[in-house]
Amino acid sequence: MSDLPPTRRTVLMGAALAGAAGLGLTACSGGGGGSSAGPDKPVDLGSADAVPVGGVTYYRDEFLIVSRPSADEYKALWSRCTHQNCPLDKIEGTVGICPCHGSRFDVTNGKVLHGPASRPLSDVPVKVVGGKLIAGRDEKA
Ligand code: FES
DSSP, X not given: OOSSOGGGOEEETTOXXXXXXXXXXXXXXXXXXXXXXXXXXXXXXXXXXXXXXXXXXXXXXXXXEEEEEETTEEEEEEOBOTTTOOBOOEEETTEEEOTXXXXXXXXXXXXXXXXXXXXXXXXXXXXXXXXXXXXXXXXXX
């Protein structure tokens, strides 16, 4: 059902988001993130159902990480490290790891777990339109 070929994304089915449901996250959430980094224009990530409830999907080609704490809640983060802009290369559970200098982030909320990065991953607005995830700031906004 997805418009995206499976090779464009990594679905981390086992990424449990313990406690994430209690964060009160919603689509287009502004909580937790830092700067305004993100795609230049809205990006169609394909079927919203590609993100498992309670899991995380890494859209590597788009530098976006989307978590889904509950059936109708999504949170998107820009996957470029806030230290020196390297894209995260691995996600283990809910921990995103930067290959350049070892920073670690909680990919459910962007918070730094381990430096040298000191700022959280940036929030990216995300919404569901016609069953598809659209991430990024509206050009008119
Ligand atoms: Fe990520 Fe330095 S660029 S830790």
